[in-house]
Amino acid sequence: MIIDRLYREVGKKGNVCLGLDTHLDYVPTKIKEKYKDVDEILFQFNKRIIDETIDLVPVYKLQIAFYEAYGIRGLMAYKRTLEYIRSNKSLAIGDIKRGDISSTAEMYGKAHFEGDFEADFITINPYMGFDSISPYLKYIEGGQKGIFVLVRTSNPGARDIQYLKVSSEGNRLYYHVGDRLNEMAVKYLGNCGYSPIGMVVGGTHTDEGREIRNRYKNIFFLIPGYGHQGATGKDVALYLNNGNGGIVNSSRGIITAYKKYEDGAEKFEKYARKAVLKMKEDIEGERL
Numbered sequence: 001m002i003i004d005r006l007y008r009e010v011g012k013k014g015n016v017c018l019g020l021d022t023h024l025d026y027v028p029t030k031i032k033e034k035y036k037d038v039d040e041i042l043f044q045f046n047k048r049i050i051d052e053t054i055d056l057v058p059v060y061k062l063q064i065a066f067y068e069a070y071g072i073r074g075l076m077a078y079k080r081t082l083e084y085i086r087s088n089k090s091l092a093i094g095d096i097k098r099g100d101i102s103s104t105a106e107m108y109g110k111a112h113f114e115g116d117f118e119a120d121f122i123t124i125n126p127y128m129g130f131d132s133i134s135p136y137l138k139y140i141e142g143g144q145k146g147i148f149v150l151v152r153t154s155n156p157g158a159r160d161i162q163y164l165k166v167s168s169e170g171n172r173l174y175y176h177v178g179d180r181l182n183e184m185a186v187k188y189l190g191n192c193g194y195s196p197i198g199m200v201v202g203g204t205h206t207d208e209g210r211e212i213r214n215r216y217k218n219i220f221f222l223i224p225g226y227g228h229q230g231a232t233g234k235d236v237a238l239y240l241n242n243g244n245g246g247i248v249n250s251s252r253g254i255i256t257a258y259k260k261y262e263d264g265a266e267k268f269e270k271y272a273r274k275a276v277l278k279m280k281e282d283i284e285g286e287r288l
Helices: 002-013 029-034 038-053 071-087 102-113 134-142 173-188 209-215 233-237 264-284
Strands: 016-019 059-063 091-098 121-124 146-152 195-201 219-223 246-250
Touching: 002 091, 002 146, 002 195, 002 219, 002 246, 016 264, 029 038, 029 264, 038 071, 038 264, 059 071, 071 091, 091 102, 102 134, 121 195, 134 146, 146 173, 173 195, 173 209, 173 219, 233 264, 246 264
Parallel strands: 016 059, 016 246, 059 091, 091 121, 121 146, 146 195, 195 219, 219 246
Antiparallel strands: none
16 A cells, blocks of 8 residues: 555655755756756756655655646646656655545546656645545555645644634634544555545644644644744654654755755755755654
8 A cells, every 4th residue: 555655665764755846946057058948957957856865755745836837848847757756666746735526526636646647645625525535535445546635734824714613612623624534544544554545734833733643643644834934853743653654845945955055056966965864863853
């Protein structure tokens, strides 16, 4: 099952999920001068970072918006990067945050689990209703695909909706969503004890971190918010379980790390590796 594979990779390599949210502004000038087409520029930048970090990173995450912004050629770079990651026996998350229902969701599943944009995991937004998740379950049942469902996100605006109290006991909406997902997820447990139906749980809100981890013992977390959004290794460690059970995403903090150094543009991938190692050390020094 795909979640067992992710669990093993985290056990070997650590918790860093490297976000390839690649913008042309992030790419050194020499790369842009060497390659004419935007798909080649984005792909070559990504490829060099992947080659330099694949022994350290259990999974890569691509936010599709950064590629859609460049049109067809941008999506070609998205496709090629996913294929390159998976052809090198690593894992890829398509961060697409789809949230539609019925036949529309079926087509999203076909596109991102079968088609040109095939990934191992995708992100899903459940706030249109739980029937926005059911079309993906056939892929979960097959054992080769997984989803990360938005529950409590890392942005400040999460409090506008996700924190609303929805019961007389004072339960917040994100717990209502999480509890329903948990009921669904535990039907598909892997040998590792976790489900391929995971949750996106932001690491920037730490007050209830331990409670969330204990409440959803069989759920693997995708944890955004590290670095640029303010979460530290100590913060995100609250959402791990014996050093596993979650992956911590960082995008700009890794792929633009080279900009801090005079010679950064010449060896940007080396500085990406350095940033991954620093992040690993930060998390591993704190994880429970």
